[in-house]
Amino acid sequence: MRGRPELYTSYAQDMAFLNTRPKRVSTGALLVVALLLPFMITDDLLQLLATGYVAAIGAIGLNIVTGYAGQVSLGHAFFLAIGAYTGAALSGDPDGRVIGFGVTSLPVWVLASGLVAALAGVIVAPLAVRLRGLYLAIVTLGLVFLGDHVFREWTELTGGPGVGRPAAVPELLGVRLDKDGAFLTGAQKLYLVMFVLLVIFGVLARNLVRSRVGRAFAAVRDRDLAASVIGVDLTKYKVLAFAISSFYAGVAGALLFVPNGFFDPGSFSLLLSVQYIAMVLIGGAGTISGAIMGALFITLLPRITRELPAVLPFISGDATGTFTVFQLEAVLYGVLLIVFLIVEPRGLFGIWVRVRNYWRTWPFSY
Amino acid sequence: MAVVNPVLEVDAIRLAFDGVVAVDGVSFTVEPGELFAIIGPNGAGKTSIFNVLSGVYRPQQGSVRFHDQDLIGMRPHRIAALGMARTFQNIELFSHLTVVDNLMLGRHNHMRYGALSAFAWIGRARREELANRSAVEDVIDFLELEQWRRFPVGLLPYGVQKRVELGRALAMEPRLLLLDEPVAGMNVEETEDMARFVLDIREELGVAMVMVEHDMGLVMDLADRVMVMDFGKPIRTGTPREVQEDPDVIRAYLGEQHRTAGGVA
Numbered sequence: 001m002r003g004r005p006e007l008y009t010s011y012a013q014d015m016a017f018l019n020t021r022p023k024r025v026s027t028g029a030l031l032v033v034a035l036l037l038p039f040m041i042t043d044d045l046l047q048l049l050a051t052g053y054v055a056a057i058g059a060i061g062l063n064i065v066t067g068y069a070g071q072v073s074l075g076h077a078f079f080l081a082i083g084a085y086t087g088a089a090l091s092g093d094p095d096g097r098v099i100g101f102g103v104t105s106l107p108v109w110v111l112a113s114g115l116v117a118a119l120a121g122v123i124v125a126p127l128a129v130r131l132r133g134l135y136l137a138i139v140t141l142g143l144v145f146l147g148d149h150v151f152r153e154w155t156e157l158t159g160g161p162g163v164g165r166p167a168a169v170p171e172l173l174g175v176r177l178d179k180d181g182a183f184l185t186g187a188q189k190l191y192l193v194m195f196v197l198l199v200i201f202g203v204l205a206r207n208l209v210r211s212r213v214g215r216a217f218a219a220v221r222d223r224d225l226a227a228s229v230i231g232v233d234l235t236k237y238k239v240l241a242f243a244i245s246s247f248y249a250g251v252a253g254a255l256l257f258v259p260n261g262f263f264d265p266g267s268f269s270l271l272l273s274v275q276y277i278a279m280v281l282i283g284g285a286g287t288i289s290g291a292i293m294g295a296l297f298i299t300l301l302p303r304i305t306r307e308l309p310a311v312l313p314f315i316s317g318d319a320t321g322t323f324t325v326f327q328l329e330a331v332l333y334g335v336l337l338i339v340f341l342i343v344e345p346r347g348l349f350g351i352w353v354r355v356r357n358y359w360r361t362w363p364f365s366y
Numbered sequence: 367m368a369v370v371n372p373v374l375e376v377d378a379i380r381l382a383f384d385g386v387v388a389v390d391g392v393s394f395t396v397e398p399g400e401l402f403a404i405i406g407p408n409g410a411g412k413t414s415i416f417n418v419l420s421g422v423y424r425p426q427q428g429s430v431r432f433h434d435q436d437l438i439g440m441r442p443h444r445i446a447a448l449g450m451a452r453t454f455q456n457i458e459l460f461s462h463l464t465v466v467d468n469l470m471l472g473r474h475n476h477m478r479y480g481a482l483s484a485f486a487w488i489g490r491a492r493r494e495e496l497a498n499r500s501a502v503e504d505v506i507d508f509l510e511l512e513q514w515r516r517f518p519v520g521l522l523p524y525g526v527q528k529r530v531e532l533g534r535a536l537a538m539e540p541r542l543l544l545l546d547e548p549v550a551g552m553n554v555e556e557t558e559d560m561a562r563f564v565l566d567i568r569e570e571l572g573v574a575m576v577m578v579e580h581d582m583g584l585v586m587d588l589a590d591r592v593m594v595m596d597f598g599k600p601i602r603t604g605t606p607r608e609v610q611e612d613p614d615v616i617r618a619y620l621g622e623q624h625r626t627a628g629g630v631a
């Protein structure tokens with residue numbers, strides 16, 4: 001069926017993960033580029049991209065509960081924090097200044113962080129069952145304040161504000177992933193590991209959202225009355241969406257500060273939740289690839305604005321000027337959110353769909 | 367005639383919303399394979415009866431038995447799992463999802479795999495998805511929806527959306543189908559199509575149905591029995607012919623039709 005790439009000849013083919021040839025080709029090309037990057041760009045850019053990949057895992061999680069299941073959560077920073085402290089404490093130095101248990105194997109603490117955060121999600125979820133819309137957003141916001149307070153006070157775990165603690169220790173089969181080795185630098189290794197993890201968690205999420213469970217999420221989001229009369233248990237699926245979303249947040253939280261090596265309890269403020277909301281909205285709510293694009297975009301944004309003072313002299317590069325890069329960044333978030341909400345509610349993903357459709361009908365596109 | 371238990375037994379239900387009595391003392395039974403119609407002017411309480419049956423509202427009095435199960439207090443998704451399906455007077459489709467996904471949602475309870483198999487999408491999840499997709503394809507054939515399969519339903523013409531909603535209910539393979547004004551707002555051609563589908567459902571699938579409808583012609587042509595309602599109360603239940611000749615019915619319902627339709631009944 002080479003001449004008609006979109007002619008499906010069986011349900012199995014129609015429902016396959018990458019169901020058309022163009023999708024397979026473009027995905028393959030992206031994979032190759034991503035795997036070659038560590039040998040082409042500098043370590044500090046690699047570190048930034050690695051952080052972006054981890055943020056993408058977290059954004060996919062928020063997208064599952066907010067984009068797919070329609071439950072607006074401002075509490076993502078709280079679940080990221082739970083993952084971050086679970087991972088850091090589990091893998092931390094037992095003789096160190098802060099709590100540590102010395103379990104440095106990456107798969108072990110990544111999974112554990114996800115599970116602990118998921119458990120927290122299940123405990124919080126009954127709120128989601130009773131509340132909706134703005135009420136839910138405000139209550140989940142409360143979680144962030146609660147967490148912020150606890151993490152600032154609990155210095156044995158977090159090191160306290162302004163001091164912080166080392167991030168999780170990444171070790172795989174006896175190899176330290178954050179230290180330079182014989183063949184690869186620490187940044188290269190971390191980049192590759194984070195990329196592989198993003199691919200794994202991205203594929204799992206894509207499978208989930210096109211399954212019976214993902215359809216039930218969409219049904220709960222779009223019309224809960226209709227969802228219940230066709231047999232969808234609203235309570236069960238709201239709790240499930242929260243649990244899965246929190247699991248992703250936990251995994252992302254545990255990995256997020258590994259490229260940096262250090263983190264502070266002040267990192268988990270409302271701003272972090274808002275950044276993730278921005279990733280989902282700018283990337284396009286309700287798509288996995290959109291969440292990834294949004295996360296990369298938001299992660300790379302500060303890097304781009306930091307280059308600006310060189311080009312635009314009225315912007316100050318440090319915190320002293322009248323108009324600083326930090327202010328610019330905050331303004332940019334706001335402006336971008338508003339622009340995307342008005343012009344392209346489907347976000348970067350929507351723009352990508354337009355570009356794709358343009359080329360699909362080329363040369364007859366206009 | 368062999369004694370067969372009715373599919374549905376509604377006994378003396380009463381439903382009030384602080385002050386407004388929507389349904390008052392309504393009783394009826396639906397036999398296997400029967401097409402039971404409910405008619406009555408706007409606000410008579412027809413949709414409220416459906417909401418009681420499907421568990422959306424809980425009546426203050428009375429009982430509902432469905433295949434010998436007591437439905438009062440049962441949550442909607444449990445009632446759906448017992449085999450009750452419905453369509454809505456104002457279409458309640460998932461408008462961002464495609465026709466196929468809407469119908470697949472109708473098969474939610476025919477699949478059993480959970481989130482963990484969903485993540486992996488191998489083995490059980492894949493098998494169940496494929497089997498149910500093929501069942502959905504049967505519904506698409508049955509309702510002649512082939513050309514719309516991949517469209518988000520929100521973009522489809524009104525008449526087609528009504529058909530998709532019927533399809534979603536049929537995909538559930540229900541034992542009882544509740545249709546709330548299936549041809550309201552449709553043109554003549556769409557109405558004829560819908561009538562044909564309702565007949566096909568009865569003949570080929572043998573599903574018992576309760577139909578709320580304003581279109582008197584349709585009700586009189588299709589229904590085995592009709593219940594006429596006014597102000598929440600049943601006035602008369604009988605065959606279409608019996609009901610049409612009842613003086614109370616003519617006063618309450620047909621009279622209203624005469625008034626609102628400008629004398630054309």
Ligand SMILES: Nc1ncnc2c1ncn2[C@@H]1O[C@H](COP(=O)(O)OP(=O)(O)O)[C@@H](O)[C@H]1O
Nearest residue numbers: 383386387388407408409410411412413414415
């Ligand atoms: N959720 C509700 N809250 C208050 N009153 C309602 C509600 N649903 C229905 N009613 C009232 O119940 C009566 C019957 O409504 P309904 O069952 O929709 O009538 P029908 O479907 O026969 O047109 C109407 O007076 C309506 O205003």
Ligand SMILES: [Mg+2]
Nearest residue numbers: 412413414455
């Ligand atoms: Mg009604």
